[in-house]
Ligand SMILES: Nc1ncnc2c1ncn2[C@@H]1O[C@H](COP(=O)(O)OP(=O)(O)O)[C@@H](O)[C@H]1O
């Protein structure tokens with residue numbers, strides 16, 4: 502059986518990663534989203550992450566519980582090591598990552614592709630404000646470095662500006678990813 506495809510979905514906070522991943526899965530039910538482990542309290546309106554304390558995160562890290570992990574926005578994020586099982590079973594996965602861990606992800610998981618989402622600063626600012634989870638400094642912090650480039654050498658990459666209706670965006674993402682599949 503072919504191994505499942507690791508599709509890294511990256512882009513700044515508020516760019517629409519979660520919204521697009523949901524739409525892609527609706528359009529292609531075989532695709533799955535990976536449930537991240539985050540040191541953020543549960544949020545019914547959010548991505549459906551697994552909330553853990555700092556101490557629990559540390560323990561899982563020490564026990565080898567994460568395939569990938571990083572810090573951002575004063576939080577810690579982990580991708581559970583169990584994704585290897587799913588990939589081994591041929592399941593294609595959408596994995597919301599930090600741009601900083603892309604080289605490590607690419608080295609570990611093949612076949613691999615990056616879905617890189619972008620948006621103008623004013624669009625990001627409006628979306629973060631509309632989402633309403635963060636205010637003031639937390640929004641400003643998320644906008645700093647929002648346009649950061651991808652690390653050198655990662656790919657293949659599909660880049661999309663998310664300033665369009667989500668159903669159209671999902672069709673474009675699926676079509677363009679298929680075109681770079683090796
Ligand atoms: N294509 C889009 N068009 C309009 N609004 C969008 C679009 N994608 C996302 N949004 C809105 O922007 C906000 C942030 O989206 P979200 O998917 O949570 O971003 P991320 O997961 O990248 O942080 C949400 O309020 C969402 O409804």
Ligand SMILES: O=P(O)(O)OC[C@H]1O[C@H](OP(=O)(O)OP(=O)(O)O)[C@H](O)[C@@H]1O
Nearest residue numbers: 512513514515573578597598599600601
């Ligand atoms: O290193 P970067 O590429 O800048 O990415 C850092 C973090 O920002 C994004 O967070 P997310 O959109 O999940 O932020 P949120 O916690 O505001 O939802 C991304 O998923 C990473 O977790």
